[in-house]
Amino acid sequence: MIITIVGGGSTFTAGIVKSIALRKDELEVDEIRLFDLDAERQNKVAVVVKYVLDVELKSGIKLTVTTDKEEAYKDADFIFAQMRVGKYAMREMDEKIPLKHGCVGQETCGCGGLAYGMRTIFPMIEVIDDAEKWAKPSYWILNYSNPASIVSEACRKLRPNARIINICDMPIAIIDVVAAALNIKDRENIVYDYFGLNHFGWFTSIEYKGEDIMGKLRDYVMEHEILLPDAYLKDKAALNVKPKEGQNRHTKGSWYYVWKGIYEIMANFPETLPNTYLNYYLQCKEFVEHSDPTHTRANEVMESREKNLFDGIDKYLETGIVDEKTFYAGSHGDWIADLAVALKNDTKARFLVITENRGTIPNMPYDAMVEVPAYIGKNGPEVISQKEIPLFEQGLMMQQLNSEKLLVEGCIEGSYEKVLKAFTLNKTVPSMNVAKAVLDEMIEANKGFWPELK
Ligand code: NAD
Ligand code: G6P
Ligand code: MN
Numbered sequence: 001m002i003i004t005i006v007g008g009g010s011t012f013t014a015g016i017v018k019s020i021a022l023r024k025d026e027l028e029v030d031e032i033r034l035f036d037l038d039a040e041r042q043n044k045v046a047v048v049v050k051y052v053l054d055v056e057l058k059s060g061i062k063l064t065v066t067t068d069k070e071e072a073y074k075d076a077d078f079i080f081a082q083m084r085v086g087k088y089a090m091r092e093m094d095e096k097i098p099l100k101h102g103c104v105g106q107e108t109c110g111c112g113g114l115a116y117g118m119r120t121i122f123p124m125i126e127v128i129d130d131a132e133k134w135a136k137p138s139y140w141i142l143n144y145s146n147p148a149s150i151v152s153e154a155c156r157k158l159r160p161n162a163r164i165i166n167i168c169d170m171p172i173a174i175i176d177v178v179a180a181a182l183n184i185k186d187r188e189n190i191v192y193d194y195f196g197l198n199h200f201g202w203f204t205s206i207e208y209k210g211e212d213i214m215g216k217l218r219d220y221v222m223e224h225e226i227l228l229p230d231a232y233l234k235d236k237a238a239l240n241v242k243p244k245e246g247q248n249r250h251t252k253g254s255w256y257y258v259w260k261g262i263y264e265i266m267a268n269f270p271e272t273l274p275n276t277y278l279n280y281y282l283q284c285k286e287f288v289e290h291s292d293p294t295h296t297r298a299n300e301v302m303e304s305r306e307k308n309l310f311d312g313i314d315k316y317l318e319t320g321i322v323d324e325k326t327f328y329a330g331s332h333g334d335w336i337a338d339l340a341v342a343l344k345n346d347t348k349a350r351f352l353v354i355t356e357n358r359g360t361i362p363n364m365p366y367d368a369m370v371e372v373p374a375y376i377g378k379n380g381p382e383v384i385s386q387k388e389i390p391l392f393e394q395g396l397m398m399q400q401l402n403s404e405k406l407l408v409e410g411c412i413e414g415s416y417e418k419v420l421k422a423f424t425l426n427k428t429v430p431s432m433n434v435a436k437a438v439l440d441e442m443i444e445a446n447k448g449f450w451p452e453l454k
Pocket of ligand 1: 006007008009010011012013035036037038041042082083084085086087088123143144145146147148167168169170
């Protein structure tokens with residue numbers, strides 16, 4: 001069994017490898033391959049990956065580190081994709097350009113997500129084509145690469161038969177926080193229902209050992225005016241505190257506002273638990289106001305997760321000791337590794353996946369890529385059908401969906417007009433002229449990454 005990680009130089013690689021190695025027996029994995037375009041970055045990350053496999057876990061799993069596609073993909077069973085096209089330098093642009101024009105500056109939501117999508121669509125299609133060419137015919141691509149919503153729509157449109165499942169770790173990260181808030185230690189006993197688009201969805205029910213805990217959660221959020229457990233807040237999860245690794249990165253730095261925003265949304269709309277990302281749409285004005293246009297999440301991540309990783313690797317090379325700050329292992333890696341276990345061993349375990357609607361949500365288009373619960377077996381996701389969704393959520397989703405679909409069409413056709421419509425339609429953008437100003441600046445910033453728009 002061979003697992004290939006595309007984006008081997010990612011800050012998440014070591015954590016994912018650890019999750020794979022801890023499931024060595026279930027996955028029967030013999031070899032892990034790292035593939036990246038940036039050899040220098042990947043070679044450094046490989047140092048700590050080798051430590052995890054050989055020293056920490058004594059796994060016996062072979063490690064191959066390569067920038068050669070054939071060597072990376074040949075006979076692979078699983079391809080875990082997690083590439084960041086343009087790396088953090090372009091993430092910074094995605095966040096800072098919209099803010100200059102008074103719009104939300106976020107890597108996957110609003111203009112930033114659309115820009116990141118324009119860079120990622122064709123590289124992701126290349127991953128599919130490479131897998132088709134070299135991997136085992138039964139390959140599965142499990143994709144984390146963002147913006148997952150736009151990426152999955154492009155894959156559906158251009159490579160409808162590809163064996164790819166797009167996933168996101170945010171709902172599971174939210175459930176981790178919910179469990180901590182309600183003092184639940186065995187998070188695996190929480191079962192939830194959820195619908196939406198990626199980074200654009202709602203939990204409609206949450207049960208713990210069969211008991212509905214949505215009411216308890218609502219009481220918690222109303223009492224504390226934030227969805228962050230005291231333990232996290234005491235640990236200075238709040239503002240102006242740089243995210244530290246080894247703790248829950250989702251609760252650090254500017255992310256504070258999204259957990260505060262859960263309270264603000266639930267105070268008005270108490271029936272469901274919103275995904276934290278809905279804040280960027282429902283409170284776009286306020287999120288612009290408390291953003292620092294000169295220092296965004298990309299800077300926070302470069303100063304913490306990325307710096308800790310590479311400093312930690314240097315320190316390991318000097319001292320032979322891996323500091324716990326070096327990398328995070330946990331839910332993010334577990335989610336993708338467990339999905340591979342479910343596919344391989346036909347376990348029918350329950351996950352959330354981003355998949356073509358095909359009637360799952362009756363009042364959304366057949367071809368919308370939606371994020372919904374599914375049981376995972378050897379033939380892929382068996383999706384759990386949903387009820388009709390309410391007008392408010394459906395209206396928001398349609399606007400977002402059509403913005404993303406226009407972006408994908410515009411990118412494929414090289415159409416400036418369609419891409420401008422995608423930006424104009426996005427809820428985070430107040431007017432057509434602002435959309436045009438942001439788009440024109442982004443075209444300049446993305447030279448060499450975006451297809452030419454005419
Ligand atoms: P990172 O910049 O540390 O790592 C990304 C790596 O991808 C880099 O080493 C880069 O050189 C490489 N890369 C870029 N283009 C490539 C290409 N065409 N082929 C192969 N490799 C390529 O970024 P990160 O913060 O560790 O995040 C990695 C990815 O995972 C991002 O896309 C991020 O958005 C995504 N992510 C997704 C979720 C989710 O919920 N879906 C969660 C966490 C991270
Ligand atoms: C969540 C989302 C991911 C996103 C990440 C960003 O996990 O689900 O899609 O990539 O947050 O986190 P960061 O720490 O890089 O800002
Ligand atoms: Mn995500």
